[in-house]
Amino acid sequence: MAEQTLLRQSPLAFAADRLAEVTRATGGAVYIAELPFLTQLNLRLDPKGPAAEAGALELGVPLPTGPGAATSGPAGSDELTVVWLGPDEWLVIGPPGTESDLAARLRSAIGDEHAAVVDVSAQRTTLELSGPRARDLLASGCALDLHPRVFGEGASAQTLLARAQVILVGRRDGAFRVLVRASFAAYLVDWLIDASVEYRVTR
Numbered sequence: 609m610a611e612q613t614l615l616r617q618s619p620l621a622f623a624a625d626r627l628a629e630v631t632r633a634t635g636g637a638v639y640i641a642e643l644p645f646l647t648q649l650n651l652r653l654d655p656k657g658p659a660a661e662a663g664a665l666e667l668g669v670p671l672p673t674g675p676g677a678a679t680s681g682p683a684g685s686d687e688l689t690v691v692w693l694g695p696d697e698w699l700v701i702g703p704p705g706t707e708s709d710l711a712a713r714l715r716s717a718i719g720d721e722h723a724a725v726v727d728v729s730a731q732r733t734t735l736e737l738s739g740p741r742a743r744d745l746l747a748s749g750c751a752l753d754l755h756p757r758v759f760g761e762g763a764s765a766q767t768l769l770a771r772a773q774v775i776l777v778g779r780r781d782g783a784f785r786v787l788v789r790a791s792f793a794a795y796l797v798d799w800l801i802d803a804s805v806e807y808r809v810t811r
Contacts, residue, residue, distance in 0.1 A: 616645070618642060618644030618645060618733055619642075619644075619733045619790040619793040619794065620642040620644070620733055620735075620793050620794065620797055621642075621644070622794075623642070623794070623797050624641075624642065626797070626801055627640045627641055627642070627797065627801070628641075630800075630801055630804045631739075633804070633808045633809065634739070634741065634804060634807045634808055634809060635809040636739055636740075637739050637740050637741040637807045637809075638737070638739045638741050638742055638745055638804050638807050639736075639737065639738045639739045639742065640735060640736070640737050640742075640797075640800055640801075640804075641735070641736050642733060642734065642735055642736075643733075643734040643735070643736050643785070644704070644733060644734075645704035645705070645729070646701055646702065646703070646704055646729065646733075646734050647700075647701065647702035647703060647704065647705070647706045647707040647710060647727075647729055648699060648700070648701055648702075648707070648727075648728050648729045648731065648732060648787075649699070649700040649702075649707065649710060649711055649714070649725055649726065649727055649728065649729075650693075650697065650698075650699060650700075650724075650725070650726045650728045651663065651671075651690075651697070651698045651699070651700055651714065651723070651724070651725055652696055652697050652723060652724040652725075652726075653696060653718065653721065653722070653723035653724070654696060654721075654722065654723075655671065655673065655695065655696055657721060657722075658721055659718045659719075659721035659722070659723045662717045662718050662719070662721070663714055663717060663718055663723070665717065666713055666714055666716075666717035667681070667688055667690065667700065667714070668681050668688070669681035669688050669689075669690050670690075671690055671692075671698055672690060672691070672692035672698065672764075673692070674692065675692060676692070676763055676764060676765055677691075677692045677762065677763070677764060678690065678691045678692065678762055678763065678764040678777050678778070679762065680762075687702065687703065688700065688701065688702050689701040689702075689777065689785075691764045691775060691777060692764060693766065693775075699728075699775065699787075700714075701734075701785075701787075707727045707729050708727075711725050711727055730790070731789060731790065732775070732787045732788055732789050732790060733787075733788065733790055733793050734785055734786065734787050734788075735785070735786040735787075735788065735793075735796070735797070735800075736779075736783060736784070736785055736786075737783065737784045737785075737786060737800075738779075738781065738782065738783035738784070740782075741807045742782065742783070742784060743756070743782060743784075744807075745800065745803055745804055745807065746769065746776070746784060746786075748803055748806075749769050749770040749799065749803060750767060750768065750769045750770075750776070751767070751768070752765055752767050752776070756782065759776075759778050760778050761778050761779060761780045762778060763777070763778040764776065764777045764778065769786065769788075769796065770795075770796060770799040770800075770803075772788055772789075772792040772795060772796045772799075773788075773789065773792070774786050774787060774788045774796070775787040
């Protein structure tokens with residue numbers, strides 16, 4: 609009997625060439641790429657209790673304390689990002705393949721304190737957008753004020769983009785990460801590609 613191998617495929621694996629074409633067609637004004645399989649952990653705990661301090665120490669990243677905030681680290685790196693989702697809820701985003709280890713470390717650090725760590729990595733995929741017109745592209749489908757003075761590095765929001773629910777995170781150098789449910793990912797990519805036509809370079 610032939611040995612069977614299961615291969616994991618990201619929700620947007622089929623779209624890699626189409627997304628690369630956006631960069632070429634816009635002359636680099638818009639860059640869109642999937643960041644597949646990022647670790648995503650939903651963290652629930654009392655922000656004023658000992659579990660919050662223990663969790664932050666283990667992550668090496670402070671937990672954002674208010675709406676619209678995201679923190680990255682450790683030491684300012686992009687290794688981990690923590691996004692505020694609610695008064696007692698955060699999304700911890702890390703490198704692919706680290707979900708089991710990171711969840712175990714968090715649970716061990718929190719101990720018997722009242723808290724929950726849930727792996728939701730398969731729930732969403734992540735798109736990275738950058739380039740001089742990336743902000744304009746997102747603004748054309750989002751009701752938020754995305755001006756750099758309002759939504760810059762370290763900003764985050766749960767919002768609608770082209771009527772799809774997303775988590776939007778501001779990165780350095782005017783880049784963005786868009787976390788979208790796997791079931792809506794293909795639709796959102798189709799919309800982004802269509803909307804990017806405005807920025808194509810005519811030859």
